[in-house]
Amino acid sequence: DRIAAVDGDGGVHAFLHVATDAALASAALVDDSLAAGSAPASPLAGVPLALKDVFTTSDMPTTAGSRILEGWRPPYDATVTGRLRGAGVTILGKTNMDEFAMGSSTEYSAYGVTRNPWDASRVPGGSGGGSAAALAAFEAPLAIGTDTGGSIRQPAAFTGTVGVKPTYGGVSRYGLIACASSLDQGGPCARTVLDAALLHEVIGGHDPLDSTSIDAPVPSVVAAARQGADGDLSGLRVGVVRELTGEGYQPGVQASFDAALRQLEKLGAEVVEVSCPHFEYGLAAYYLILPSEVSSNLARFDAMRYGLRVSEGASAEAVMAATREAGFGPEVKRRIILGTYALSSGYYDAYYGQAQKVRTLIARDFTAAFGQADVLVSPTTPTTAFPIGDKVDDPLAMYLNDLATIPTNLAGTAAMSVPSGLSDGLPVGLQIMAPALGEAVMYRAAAAYE
Ligand code: GLN
Numbered sequence: 001d002r003i004a005a006v007d008g009d010g011g012v013h014a015f016l017h018v019a020t021d022a023a024l025a026s027a028a029l030v031d032d033s034l035a036a037g038s039a040p041a042s043p044l045a046g047v048p049l050a051l052k053d054v055f056t057t058s059d060m061p062t063t064a065g066s067r068i069l070e071g072w073r074p075p076y077d078a079t080v081t082g083r084l085r086g087a088g089v090t091i092l093g094k095t096n097m098d099e100f101a102m103g104s105s106t107e108y109s110a111y112g113v114t115r116n117p118w119d120a121s122r123v124p125g126g127s128g129g130g131s132a133a134a135l136a137a138f139e140a141p142l143a144i145g146t147d148t149g150g151s152i153r154q155p156a157a158f159t160g161t162v163g164v165k166p167t168y169g170g171v172s173r174y175g176l177i178a179c180a181s182s183l184d185q186g187g188p189c190a191r192t193v194l195d196a197a198l199l200h201e202v203i204g205g206h207d208p209l210d211s212t213s214i215d216a217p218v219p220s221v222v223a224a225a226r227q228g229a230d231g232d233l234s235g236l237r238v239g240v241v242r243e244l245t246g247e248g249y250q251p252g253v254q255a256s257f258d259a260a261l262r263q264l265e266k267l268g269a270e271v272v273e274v275s276c277p278h279f280e281y282g283l284a285a286y287y288l289i290l291p292s293e294v295s296s297n298l299a300r301f302d303a304m305r306y307g308l309r310v311s312e313g314a315s316a317e318a319v320m321a322a323t324r325e326a327g328f329g330p331e332v333k334r335r336i337i338l339g340t341y342a343l344s345s346g347y348y349d350a351y352y353g354q355a356q357k358v359r360t361l362i363a364r365d366f367t368a369a370f371g372q373a374d375v376l377v378s379p380t381t382p383t384t385a386f387p388i389g390d391k392v393d394d395p396l397a398m399y400l401n402d403l404a405t406i407p408t409n410l411a412g413t414a415a416m417s418v419p420s421g422l423s424d425g426l427p428v429g430l431q432i433m434a435p436a437l438g439e440a441v442m443y444r445a446a447a448a449y450e
Pocket residue numbers: 101102103104126127146147148149150151152179290402
């Protein structure tokens with residue numbers, strides 16, 4: 001009923017597909033088992049969840065926000081989908097996103113924009129704007145996103161919600177439609193840190209179907225979030241990344257960050273300054289590595305295997321070209337072209353090879369910084385939510401949204417965004433970063449700060 005009231009024409013438009021019957025059936029199953037006296041499958045049994053439309057679902061369409069997958073019904077569930085079902089979570093439907101997770105505003109969806117519930121004239125962030133907006137509009141208490149360069153954390157910051165990018169390999173990518181395989185990571189979105197932790201433990205952990213999945217137990221984030229709720233951070237060293245503050249950050253965002261540091265000190269943390277000198281090259285390296293992987297990953301959309309097919313009857317090559325021309329939006333095409341160029345003979349060493357070296361330097365910056373601090377902090381985004389239409393024709397301005405979030409993806413480490421008050425009536429996010437598999441300390445700090 002809530003979705004029907006707020007998500008329709010001219011409304012939030014967080015959902016691309018609402019699975020009313022399946023959701024009611026799933027909830028009824030939980031009711032039945034409770035009535036029969038059996039223990040619930042998990043603490044989240046029966047809790048409704050909004051799933052980003054980039055995870056395959058055998059009983060719902062999966063579009064990744066693209067025309068090229070319009071009407072596609074996957075033959076199988078992603079591991080994340082399967083684990084949600086196994087825990088008895090009620091999947092309400094699939095949420096809107098920038099096409100193939102490329103974008104920072106959800107305006108690059110082929111299925112219309114999602115509006116920010118705080119101000120309908122503004123974007124909810126992206127690419128996972130649908131998941132974040134569903135939380136902020138009270139359409140769902142839990143959601144799943146994916147974060148390749150910030151797509152969980154930036155929408156969380158723009159909507160005043162909690163979003164976690166787990167350690168690379170911490171959550172299975174099996175059945176997650178690839179954007180950039182070495183950067184993509186699914187993760188939990190919620191309205192509180194403890195809710196995110198409960199969801200994290202349901203979806204995380206080793207999966208033999210994903211060759212990059214880490215063969216280690218999920219960090220104990222629920223216990224950490226409960227511990228953090230005591231509000232005692234004494235002994236915790238919090239590192240402020242010098243390169244991720246000051247110039248380029250909106251005054252209101254910077255003020256909220258400064259207040260957050262004082263709050264962390266009040267909770268007993270020791271705040272120190274650290275330097276990560278290579279972070280300033282993160283954006284440039286990311287926008288070579290990501291398009292390179294995109295140009296390879298999206299080659300599978302060849303009009304033969306999935307979804308859209310136009311110019312039936314012409315030669316295979318003509319069908320492929322016509323389908324990709326009609327099925328991909330401008331941002332996706334831009335990145336395929338950039339990536340194909342960066343990987344081509346004669347340019348590979350100068351662009352892709354250099355970017356990979358920068359990636360290593362950024363990972364080393366993190367290692368050094370985590371020698372001086374248990375967690376690192378920064379504003380999640382340089383600005384609060386911007387007006388719809390403001391940056392849609394200016395790719396560079398759009399890319400700058402991810403200044404503070406991208407280093408984490410390049411290094412494969414963990415990070416999250418927690419609400420950090422308002423600036424001019426719009427939410428601001430505090431980013432907390434932790435070493436690989438260091439989620440517990442990150443959740444503890446976040447729960448104490450929340
Ligand atoms: N906004 C970034 C991009 O456009 C991040 C996307 C993401 O994390 N999926 O690539």
